[in-house]
Amino acid sequence: xxxxxxxxxxxxxxxxxxxxxxxxxxxxxxxxxxxxxxxxxxxxxxxxxxxxxxxxxxxxxxxxxxxxxxxxxxxxxxxxxxxxxxxxxxxxxxxxxxxxxxxxxxxxxxxxxxxxxxxxxxxxxxxxxxxxxxxxxxxxxxxxxxxxxxxxxxxxxxxxxxxxxx
Amino acid sequence: xxxxxxxxxxxxxxxxxxxxxxxxxxxxxxxxxxxxxxxxxxxxxxxxxxxxxxxxxxxxxx
Amino acid sequence: xxxxxxxxxxxxxxxxxxxxxxxxxxxxxxxxxxxxxxxxxxxxxxxxxxxxxxxxxxxxxxxxxxxxxxxxxxxxxxxxxxxxxxxxxxxxxxxxxxxxxxxxxxxxxxxxxxxxxxxxxxxxxxxxxxxxxxxxxxxxxxxxxxxxxxxxxxxxxxxxxxxxxxxxxxxxxxxxxxxxxxxxxxxxxxxxxxxxxxxxxxxxxxxxxxxxxxxxxxxxxxxxxxxxxxxxxxxxxxxxxxxxxxxxxxxxxxxxxxxxxxxxxxxxxxxxxxxxxxxxxxxxxxxxxxxxxxxxxxxxxxxxxxxxxxxxxxxxxxxxxxxxxxxxxxxxxxxxxxxxxxxxxxxxxxxxxxxxxxxxxxxxxxxxxxxxxxxxxx
Numbered sequence: 383x384x385x386x387x388x389x390x391x392x393x394x395x396x397x398x399x400x401x402x403x404x405x406x407x408x409x410x411x412x413x414x415x416x417x418x419x420x421x422x423x424x425x426x427x428x429x430x431x432x433x434x435x436x437x438x439x440x441x442x443x444x445x446x447x448x449x450x451x452x453x454x455x456x457x458x459x460x461x462x463x464x465x466x467x468x469x470x471x472x473x474x475x476x477x478x479x480x481x482x483x484x485x486x487x488x489x490x491x492x493x494x495x496x497x498x499x500x501x502x503x504x505x506x507x508x509x510x511x512x513x514x515x516x517x518x519x520x521x522x523x524x525x526x527x528x529x530x531x532x533x534x535x536x537x538x539x540x541x542x543x544x545x546x547x548x
Numbered sequence: 549x550x551x552x553x554x555x556x557x558x559x560x561x562x563x564x565x566x567x568x569x570x571x572x573x574x575x576x577x578x579x580x581x582x583x584x585x586x587x588x589x590x591x592x593x594x595x596x597x598x599x600x601x602x603x604x605x606x607x608x609x610x
Numbered sequence: 611x612x613x614x615x616x617x618x619x620x621x622x623x624x625x626x627x628x629x630x631x632x633x634x635x636x637x638x639x640x641x642x643x644x645x646x647x648x649x650x651x652x653x654x655x656x657x658x659x660x661x662x663x664x665x666x667x668x669x670x671x672x673x674x675x676x677x678x679x680x681x682x683x684x685x686x687x688x689x690x691x692x693x694x695x696x697x698x699x700x701x702x703x704x705x706x707x708x709x710x711x712x713x714x715x716x717x718x719x720x721x722x723x724x725x726x727x728x729x730x731x732x733x734x735x736x737x738x739x740x741x742x743x744x745x746x747x748x749x750x751x752x753x754x755x756x757x758x759x760x761x762x763x764x765x766x767x768x769x770x771x772x773x774x775x776x777x778x779x780x781x782x783x784x785x786x787x788x789x790x791x792x793x794x795x796x797x798x799x800x801x802x803x804x805x806x807x808x809x810x811x812x813x814x815x816x817x818x819x820x821x822x823x824x825x826x827x828x829x830x831x832x833x834x835x836x837x838x839x840x841x842x843x844x845x846x847x848x849x850x851x852x853x854x855x856x857x858x859x860x861x862x863x864x865x866x867x868x869x870x871x872x873x874x875x876x877x878x879x880x881x882x883x884x885x886x887x888x889x890x891x892x893x894x895x896x897x898x899x900x901x902x903x904x905x906x907x908x909x910x911x912x913x914x915x916x917x918x919x920x921x922x923x924x925x926x927x928x929x930x931x932x933x934x935x936x937x938x939x940x941x942x943x944x945x946x947x948x949x950x951x952x953x954x955x956x957x958x959x960x961x962x963x964x965x966x967x968x969x970x971x972x973x974x975x976x977x978x979x980x981x982x983x984x985x986x987x988x
Contacts, residue, residue, distance in 0.1 A: 386607055386853060391731070393695070393758035394667060395854035397765050402858060405772045405833065410825035413779030417803055418824060420786035593975065596968040600908030603915035 515545050554609045562602035569595050657929040663712070665848050665921050666730040668763040670705040673845075685710050690766065695757035696723055696734055705760070714742040714750065725756075732758050764855060767847040771836045775829070779803075806831050806970065814974035819870075819981045823974070826866060830859060831970040834913065838962030841917060842924075842955060850965070851917035853910065860910035863973040864902065871980035905976055909969060916965050920958045927951040 519541045523534065573591040577584050672687035689706035701721045708716050714728040717735065724735040726742045733753035735742065742750050761769075782796040782803075792800050811820045811827050837849045849855050877883070879897040882890055930947035938946065 388731075389666065390853045390857070391667065391758060392854070393760065394762060394764060394852060395858055396757075397759055397761075398768055398855050398858045399861075401765070401768050401772060402833070402862065405768075405775070406826055406829045406862075408776055409779065409829045412776065413783050414803075414825040414828055416783035416786060417779065417800075418807070418821075420783070421800075421804065421807075424790060589971075592964075592968065593971060596912060596972060597908065599916075600912040603911045604908060607911060607915065 512545075515541075551609050555606055558602055558605045558609070562598060565598045565602075566595060569598065652932060654933060657926070657933060661922055661925045661929070663730070664846060664925065665851055665918050667848070667852055668730055669708070669727065669732070669760055670710070671763055671766060672710070675710075683710075690761045690763065692732065692758070692760040694725070694732060694734075695759060696721075698722075701725075714744075714753075717741065726750075726753060728753075731755055732760070763847065764849045764852050767837060767840055767849040768855070771833060771840060771849075774836065775832055779832075802832075803828060810967070810970050810974050814971065815978040816982060819978075822870070823866065823977050826862070827970050827974055830862070830973065831966050834859070834969055835963060835966035838917060838965060839959070841921065842958055842962065848917065848921055850913055851921055853914050856910040856914040857906075859913070859969065860906040863909060863976060864906040866973075867977045867980040868902070870977065872983065874983065875980045905972075909972060913965055913969055916961055920954075920961055923954055924951055924958060927954055 519538065522541070523537060569591055573587050576587045580587075669692060670687060670689045672685050674687075675683060675685040678684050689704045692703055692705050694701045699721075701723060703718065703720050707718045708727045712727055712729060714726040714733065716726065717740070718725045724739070726733050726735060728742065728750060732755070733742065733750055734756045735753045739752040742753050745751050778795070778799060782792055782799050785792040785796050791797070806828050807820075807824055810831070811824045815823055834850055837847065837855075840847045841850065879901060880894050882893045882897070885893060927950045928947055930950065931944050934943040934946065937943075
C-alpha cells in the first residue's frame with residue numbers, strides 16, 4: 383500500500399483528468415454524436431424500409447386474395463351463365479321437339495285425313511266407275527242380244543278382265 | 549515473508565472462487581447452450597469483481 | 611498518386627515496426643543505469659530493479675540506450691518538458707537536464723530551487739542542501755516531492771491516443787455525411803461502436819437512459835483499449851498501469867453515477883426502506899462505502915493491477931534470456947524466453963481488450979444501477 387501511494391502522482395492525475403475531460407468533450411461533440419445519430423438514422427431507415435416491405439407484402443397478399451375472389455366470382459358467374467344457357471338450350475330443344483311432334487302429329491293427321499278423303503273419293507269414283515261399267519256391260523250385253531247363256535258368261539268374264547279394280 | 553503468505557492465501561481463495569465461477573458457468577452452458585452469451589457476460593462480470601477484490605487485497609498487503 | 615501514398619505509408623509503418631522491434635531488443639538487454647559493466651542487466655536483482663523502473667512513469671521518452679565502444683552510456687530518445695508547481699510558483703525545464711539520472715545524484719537548479727529525480731519522482735531539495743541524503747531505507751531525508759505536472763511519457767501516450775481517437779472517429783463521423791456505409795478503416799470502427807452501444811451500454815443502463823452515457827462509455831472503452839495495446843508495443847507505454855490514470859478513470863465513473871443517480875437510488879442507499887429502523891444506519895454505512903469507495907477502488911485497482919502484472923510478466927519472461935543463460939545456454943534461454951513471451955504477449959492482447967471491456971461494462975453497470983427507476987419495486 384505504501385509503495386503504491388508513493389507511486390501515485392497527483393500531478394499526473396490532474397493532467398490526465400484535464401486531458402480526459404477535453405477528450406470526452408471533443409469526442410462527444412465531433413465523433414459520438416454524429417456517429418450515433420447517423421447510426422440511429424440508418425437503423426430507423428432500415429426499420430422503416432422493412433416495415434414498408436412488410437406492408438407491401440401484406441398489400442400484395444390482399445390484392446392476391448382480391449384477385450382470387452374476383453376470379454372465383456367470375457368463374458361462378460360463368461358457371462351460372464353456362465348453366466342457364468344449357469337450361470335454355472335444353473328447354474329450347476324440348477320445346478322444339480314438342481313443336482315438331484305437334485306439327486308432325488297434325489301433319490300426319492292432316493295426311494291421314496286427306497288420305498281418308500282421297501280413299502273415300504277414290505272409292506266413290508270406283509263405285510261410280512263400277513256402276514258405269516256395269517251399266518256399260520249391261521248395256522253391251524243387252525245390245526249384243528245374248529244368245530246363249532254361255533256367251534253371256536264369256537262376255538261378262540271378258541269385260542271383267544278389261545276392268546281392273548284399282 | 550508474511551506478505552508472501554498472505555498473497556498465497558489470497559491467490560488460493562481467488563483461485564477457488566474463479567474455479568467455482570468458471571465451473572458453474574460451464575455447467576450452465578452445457579445445460580443451456582442457447583444462453584451461452586448471457587452466461588459468459590455474467591461470468592466475466594463476476595470474475596472481474598472477484599479479481600478486483602483479490603487485487604485489492606494483494607495490493608493492500610504489498 | 612494514391613498508390614504512391616499508400617506504399618509510402620506502408621514503408622513508413624514497416625520502418626517504424628522494424629525500428630521499434632530492434633529498439634526493444636536493445637532495451638531489454640541493456641540498462642539505463644550507469645554501472646560498472648556498462649549498464650547491462652545480468653543478475654536477478656538488476657532485472658527486478660529494471661522491471662520496476664520500467665513500469666513506472668518516465669520523464670523522458672527514451673527509445674533505447676546502449677554503451678558505446680568508449681564505455682560511455684548513450685541514450686536514444688527525446689526529452690520531455692518538466693513542469694513543476696513548487697512552493698513559490700511554476701518552474702519548467704526539459705528533462706534532458708537530469709542526464710537520465712534516476713537516483714538523485716544529478717541536481718538541477720532552476721528559479722532558486724534545486725531538484726533531483728529519484729525513482730522517476732522529482733524532489734525539491736530543502737533550502738541550503740546541495741545534495742540529497744538518504745536514510746537506511748533509501749528515503750530522501752532533506753528533500754520533498756513537488757507537484758509534478760510534467761508532460762511525462764504517460765501524458766504523451768494519452769495525448770497520442772487521444773489524437774488518434776479524435777482523428778479516427780471524427781473521420782468516421784464525417785463519412786456519414788456523404789455515404790450510408792463507411793469505407794476503408796472506418797468500416798472496422800463502426801461495428802466496434804455498435805458493439806459498445808448494443809452490448810455494453812444498452813443492456814446495462816437500460817433503453818431509457820443509455821443515450822446520455824454512451825459517449826462517455828465509448829470514449830473510455832477505446833481510450834483504455836488503445837492505451838493497453840500501446841503498452842504492448844516496444845514504445846513501452848504503461849499508461850493504464852499508472853495508478854493516477856486508472857484512478858482518474860474510476861473517479862470519472864464515480865462522479866457520473868453519483869451525479870446522475872436518481873432520488874430512489876440515494877434513498878435506497880441512505881435510508882433503505884423495508885428493513886428495521888435500527889439496521890438502516892448500518893446498511894447506509896455499508897452501502898455508502900460500497901458505492902463511493904469500493905466500486906471505484908475495485909475499478910482502478912483491477913485495471914492497474916492487470917496491466918502492471920502483464921508488463922511485469924512479459925518483461926520477466928524476456929529476462930529469462932539472460933537470467934537462465936548459465937543453466938540453459940544462450941540458445942536454450944533465448945528460445946525459451948521467445949516462446950514464453952510470445953504466448954504471454956498473445957494473452958496480453960486478449961487482456962488488453964478484456965480489461966477495457968470490463969471497465970466499460972462495470973461502469974455501465976454502476977451507472978445503470980444509479981439511474982434505474984426504483985419506484986416499481988414498491
